[in-house]
Amino acid sequence: MTAPGAAPGRAAPPRRPRPRETGAAPAGGRFSQSLRRNLTAHGFLVGAVLCFAVFSWYPMVREFFLAFQRTEGGEVTWVGLDNLTTVLDDPAFWQAWRNTLLFTVLALVLGFAVPFVVAVVINEFHHGQGYLRLLVYLPVMLPPVASVLLFKYLYDPGYGLLNELLGFLHLPGQQWLQDPDLSMLSVVIASTWMNMGGATLVYLAALQDIPGELYEAAELDGAGLFRKIWHVTIPQTRLVLSLMLLMQVIATMQVFVEPFLLTGGAGPEGSTTTVVHLIYQYAFNFNDYGAAAALGLLLLVLLAGFSAAYVRLSRAGDE
Structure with a gap:
């Protein structure tokens, strides 16, 4: 059969297939784009x-x-280990560690428990949670100096609000930042208020990830609020609580700003001198940078252990 228009008796030449248009760029163009x-x-x-x-x-x-x-x-x-020997022989070294551990324990009691309780309370509100979250996070957004000035006014022995309230209740006023027995607790309270917003939001996010069916099943079993918290909330947020505990230990072991701004760092009779503030004193008051570096190295080794535990725990949670 001949194609239309072809001469009789002569077969039409075969048509060459057209190359398919893929729209792909040349290899050189693709390479240059990838390189850029x-x-x-x-x-x-x-x-x-x-x-x-x-x-x-x-x-x-x-x-x-x-x-x-x-x-x-x-x-x-x-000088080898001479700087380390100097630090270990300094009585201020052991006092700074005692103060740091005391701050860590008090900060964990308040700074770990209070944000969790606040998050549980906010989670019970079905309306206005956004305003409550903003209100809780507001202290974190304030400059530390502004927060410290606020607490210095609250703690002032002459005209501070706390002593005014104690006087209204016919109780004696206190030397909140001048008494060695009260200064560290006063610093911890201020630090908790200044930093609890971030932890509260983390706990609140973890609480809102808990399936509501678990609470409904607990209510059917007759569980009240505290039993639901103990048997449902805490087990479901155990990983978040553990990670936040380690993070707060790492942060509180490095505390510097709050004691330094509230009490000048040392406090009455050295009651608020922390390890980081002692490093500051070695470096900038005594110009002994070797001793400051040696003490910083000791703190680094200790915190590296907590950091390794944090990484291992977070990986276990991902698995």
């Missing part, structure tokens, strides 16, 4: 790595070597 995308991503990554190296890695490495050196008049001398 990768260069942009790597550019941002290199900037972040450089910032991290300059402001985190280098100070850590420098501190490690500085802990075994002594700098006097611009001359650097290798």
Whole structure:
């Protein structure tokens, strides 16, 4: 059979199939586009790595070597473990650790329990939760200096609000920041108020992830509010509670701002001197940077253990 228009007796030439149009860019174009995308991503990554190296890695490495050196008049001398011996022989070292552990225990009692209770209360409200979350988080958004000025006014022995309330109740006023027995507790209360907002929101998010069917089943079994919290809420949020506990231990072991701004750091009879404030004193009051680095290295080793536990626990939660 001949194709229309072909000469009689002559077969039509076969048609060549047209190449299919895929719309794909040439290999060279794809490579250049991928290269540009990768260069942009790597550019941002290199900037972040450089910032991290300059402001985190280098100070850590420098501190490690500085802990075994002594700098006097611009001359650097290798002294081995002498800086560590100086720190361990200092009575202020042991007092600072006692104060830090006391702050950690008190801060965990208040700063760990109070945000969880506040989150449970907010979770019971079906309306206005957004306003309550904002109200709870407001102290975190305030500058620390403003919060400290507020508490200095509350704690003032002459015209402070707390002593005014005690006087109204016919009770004697207290030296909140001047009494060695009350100064640390006063600092912990201020620190809890200043930092509880973030923990409260984390707990609230964990509470809202608990299936409502569990509470309904508990109510059918006759469980009240406290039994539901004990048998449903706490088991369902155990991982979050454990992670937050470790994070708060790490944070409270490094406390500096609140004692420094409220009591000048040392406090009455050294009652609020923490480990980090002692590092500050070694470096900037005594110009003994080697002792400051040695004490910082001890604190780093301790906190590294808590950090490793935190990472392991978080990985277990992901699995």
